[in-house]
Amino acid sequence: QSALTQPASVSGSPGQSITISCTGTSSDVGGHNLVSWYQQHPGSAPKLMIYDVSNRPSGVSNRFSGSKSGNTASLTVSGLQAEDEANYYCSSYTSSSTFLFGGGTRLTVL
């Protein structure tokens, strides 16, 4: 059960867009449309931002969007704001009926 692969860090200026990738295998990301994304500010609990690849929960800004191609899922944050600076984690259901998280990506707003 190896973690999904995410870049350690990404950065962007206010107003810009960034994309965070999440790479797995055909047994997890590629095999199921069950990828979620979570935002975690330091010292706080994670917050659901995207579920089932591209769906936004009620209350989450439409600046956040998700997609998937093959074994790689992506989270795009558009119109970057200072409050978006946080750690982001992807998660996927697996063919073993378990879940995997990615290692996390630190988003810095310059």
Added chain:
Amino acid sequence: EVQVVESGGGLVQPGGSLRLSCAASGFTFSSYWMYWVRQAPGKGLVWVSRIKTDGSYTRYADSVKGRFTISRDNAKNTLYLQMNSLRAEDTAMYYCARGGAGNTGLDPWGQGTLVTVSS
């Protein structure tokens, strides 16, 4: 307000046991899958376990299989994690989270309860 609140964490010696609890409120607890996720200090999130609505189906990460047991009491709106044979590498913040209604997003999450395994 929909919320989950964890408790039961603390300092335990290697080889010891601990039972975590997660009290749910604001929603029909018996209708949702429930999950445990942990996070070692300064590290990323790691999925630990999940349990079906009626407790009839459970799954575990390989790292805890055979040592941890997830359970629930729907009459008490409470989720549990019994942790046995604890190791130093089990030291982490343990989060309880509600599964989605027909989807796999976890929401909400509790604030977590800290488990420290050390002599």
